[in-house]
Amino acid sequence: MSLSPNYYKDRVCLNVLANSVENAQDCYEAAEGHVVLGVLSKKYSTDEAAIEDMEKYQAATKNALSVGLGAGDPNQSQMVARISKILQPQHINQVFTGVGISRALLHQTETVINGLISPSGKVGYVNIATGPLSSEAPAGIIPIETAIKLLKDMGGSSVKYFPMNGLAHIDEFKAVAEACANDDFSLEPTGGIDLGNFEEILQIALDAGVKKVIPHVYSSIIDSNTGDTRPEDVRILFEKVKELLG
Incomplete structure (x- = not known):
């Protein structure tokens, strides 16, 4: 699978959930390829089942696959690392403590791996205790x-x-x-982002000088009846991206 998609050249790449291979294709086309499609490891009972199904998403979207945890579930961290070793996706979601093992198992540096950190309630500080055990312990609050x-x-x-x-x-x-921005590191804002606040959140990251932003827009653009991400909303988001980037 190619690890050199359009979005590597982009300053902004969307991240949305795909409910099916067809839904993934529709969203990929709506964003003109400037998107990664999240498929959650949590919905599979075995590694083998996850790999077999996710390969179909890769084939349909030029490997624009984002291997997900499932609402940031730390208990999915090891499974994400294992299946990503085989899949070699373009994007991996991980808890803070799962980043190292994921990178080691990939044996390459191209795949984007994020590390989940949470707001602490104090400006300039974040909570890094997002792993399977650490998430059950007192918060690990350190400078960003x-x-x-x-x-x-x-x-x-x-x-x-x-x-x-x-x-x-x-x-x-x-x-x-x-x-x-100061440390030349990418940023993935996640949680509660919708068509109404998307521009403000993205604008903050761009104004700060972040070189690559991957906003996750999930439940707010999912059709409650079908479970599909609405391609028309993905198209709206991508139009907003183009407007902000000029």
């Missing part, structure tokens, strides 16, 4: 600059900032964006 360096040490590509709850942590998000 240190968190980024740790992710880099482990072979990570970007900060997955979750849960943002839309604009609820906007001042903290601004500090995260500035730190990512």
Whole structure:
């Protein structure tokens, strides 16, 4: 599978969920290829089942696959690492403590691996205790600059900032964006992003100077009746991206 898609050249790449291979294709076309399609490992009972199904998504979208945890579930971390070793996807979602093993198993540096860190309630600080055991312990609150360096040490590509709850942590998000820009690190805002607040959140990251932003827009653009991500909403988001980038 190719690891050199359009989105590697983009400053902004969308990340949306795909409910089926057909839904993935529709969303891929709606974003003109500037998107990765999230498929959640949590919905599969075995590694083999996940690999067999996710390969179909790869084939249909030029490997624009984003291997997901499932609502940031830390208990999926090991499975994500194992199946990604075989799949070699373009994008991997990981908890903070799962980044190193994922990179080691890939045996390459091209795949984007994010590391999940959470708002702490204090500007300039984040919670990195997002792993299977650490998420059950007292919060691990450290400066965002240190968190980024740790992710880099482990072979990570970007900060997955979750849960943002839309604009609820906007001042903290601004500090995260500035730190990512200063350290030439990618940023993936996640949680509560919708058609209404998408532009403001993305604009903050762009204004800070972040070189690559991968906003995750999930439940707000999913059809509650079918479970599909609405391609027409993906198209709207991509039009907003083009407008902001001029």
